[in-house]
Every structure is written in C-alpha cells, then in structure tokens.
Amino acid sequence: MEFGGAKTAASPRPTKTRNLSAAPDMTDAGQTRRLKRAKVVVLGGDNCGKTALCVRFITKRFIGEYDHKKEMTYRCRKVLDKEAIDLEILDTVNKDSGPPANTLESAIKWGDGFLIMYSVTDRSSFQSVSSLKRLIDSIKQTPGEFEELKDATHMVPSLSGWCRCHFCEVSVAEDRASVDAAVTRLVQQLRLEFHKQLLVLEKRSRVLHMKEVLRSKLTRSKTMQW
Numbered sequence: 001m002e003f004g005g006a007k008t009a010a011s012p013r014p015t016k017t018r019n020l021s022a023a024p025d026m027t028d029a030g031q032t033r034r035l036k037r038a039k040v041v042v043l044g045g046d047n048c049g050k051t052a053l054c055v056r057f058i059t060k061r062f063i064g065e066y067d068h069k070k071e072m073t074y075r076c077r078k079v080l081d082k083e084a085i086d087l088e089i090l091d092t093v094n095k096d097s098g099p100p101a102n103t104l105e106s107a108i109k110w111g112d113g114f115l116i117m118y119s120v121t122d123r124s125s126f127q128s129v130s131s132l133k134r135l136i137d138s139i140k141q142t143p144g145e146f147e148e149l150k151d152a153t154h155m156v157p158s159l160s161g162w163c164r165c166h167f168c169e170v171s172v173a174e175d176r177a178s179v180d181a182a183v184t185r186l187v188q189q190l191r192l193e194f195h196k197q198l199l200v201l202e203k204r205s206r207v208l209h210m211k212e213v214l215r216s217k218l219t220r221s222k223t224m225q226w
C-alpha cells in the first residue's frame with residue numbers, strides 16, 4: 001500500500017474500461033512463479049489528482065484538465081523492475097460527498113494494492129487518508145496501528161508509519177519519474193506478498209503430499225498384516 005501527496009513537490013466491477021496501451025490475478029502465476037497481473041485502486045479526496053496520476057502513469061502525459069465523472073478502469077502492460085506486468089488501475093471518483101460507500105467498498109474488495117492520494121494544497125484530502133486506510137484495513141483485514149496515533153495526526157512521517165504504508169511525494173505535473181516510482185514501489189510490495197503466499201501454498205501442498213504418502217504406506221502395511 002502506498003500513500004502520497006500530489007500537486008507539488010504527491011471484476012467484475014461495473015466500470016468503464018479504457019485500454020490505453022495493452023492488456024492483464026494475483027493467483028495466476030503460471031509456471032514462472034511471477035506475478036503477472038495486479039489490480040490497483042487509486043483512492044483519495046476530491047480533486048487530489050487521482051485521474052492525473054493514472055493518465056500520467058499510463059500515457060506519460062499531463063494534460064491539466066480531466067473530464068472525469070465516473071470511475072474508470074485503465075488497463076496497461078508495463079515493465080517495472082525489468083519484469084512485465086499487466087495492470088488494471090481503478091481510478092475512483094470522489095465527488096464532494098464522496099462515492100456511495102458500497103462503491104468504495106466493492107472497489108477495495110476488488111483491488112490487490114492501493115494508492116491513497118492527498119493534495120498538499122488541500123488539508124481535507126490529507127485528513128481523509130486515515131479513514132480510507134481504516135476502511136481498507138477493515139475490508140482486507142490487514143493490520144493498522146491506529147490506537148498508537150496521538151498528537152501526530154498532521155505529521156506525514158508519523159502518518160506513514162502509523163498507517164503502515166510507504167509514503168511517496170509525487171508531482172504528477174512536473175515529475176513523471178516520481179509517479180512511476182510510486183507505482184513501481186506498490187508493485188514491488190505486491191510481488192513480495194505474492195511470493196509469500198506462494199511459499200505458504202507450496203508448504204501446505206508439501207504437507208498434504210507427505211500426509212497422503214504416509215496414509216498410503218499405513219494402508220498398505222495394514223493390508224499385508226491381514
């Protein structure tokens with residue numbers, strides 16, 4: 001999970017899909033033991049730059065104004081850290097009163113990884129970071145450390161540690177590399193998680209295999225006694 005400030009110096013889902021470059025589950029590693037696809041959800045307050053970030057990442061361009069009233073899923077194939085990955089990036093809409101809770105919840109259920117954005121020129125967007133992280137933690141059952149936050153609510157490094165998120169400072173307008181770095185960092189974390197899950201699955205299947213071998217040996221020796 002990532003969160004970041006922007007604007008200066010950071011399914012089955014019924015959404016429109018825009019395929020801006022090429023084609024894309026965590027579980028689909030094939031035999032190559034690598035993460036081939038990932039679903040990323042971009043979250044954040046109103047006008048904090050979510051669409052700008054998605055468009056910048058995919059097309060490399062910053063166009064300034066974005067006609068964006070509905071959530072949109074972008075698909076692209078990217079080579080990040082020298083490995084190709086098919087990404088589905090869901091750009092959520094957060095107009096004024098915010099999206100209906102069920103829309104946000106289903107977006108979070110759908111996603112593998114999350115970019116929570118805020119704008120350094122909009123304090124309220126920064127304040128919404130913690131509620132978004134709480135929502136992700138409750139839906140994905142990931143650990144948060146909210147009870148430890150005391151007076152440091154407005155300090156970014158504290159919020160980053162408190163949220164257990166990596167923090168990136170991004171300028172979508174002026175620094176494309178910072179956008180790529182933020183997404184790459186998220187994909188690195190997803191790859192790490194994927195490999196952890198793979199190891200757990202392999203361990204489980206080895207245990208099951210050993211149990212099966214032992215059971216068949218025991219059955220055979222009983223048969224011989226009879």
Ligand SMILES: Nc1nc2c(ncn2[C@@H]2O[C@H](COP(=O)(O)OP(=O)(O)OP(=O)(O)O)[C@@H](O)[C@H]2O)c(=O)[nH]1
Pocket residue numbers: 006007008044045046047048049050051052053063064065066068092093094095170171172173174
């Ligand atoms: N100066 C500057 N402006 C930015 C940056 N990123 C986005 N903006 C501007 O901020 C405004 C909002 O950007 P959007 O990408 O539409 O924000 P959003 O979060 O998708 O907006 P909604 O989903 O409609 O709430 C636009 O006018 C962008 O041009 C940035 O890095 N620097």
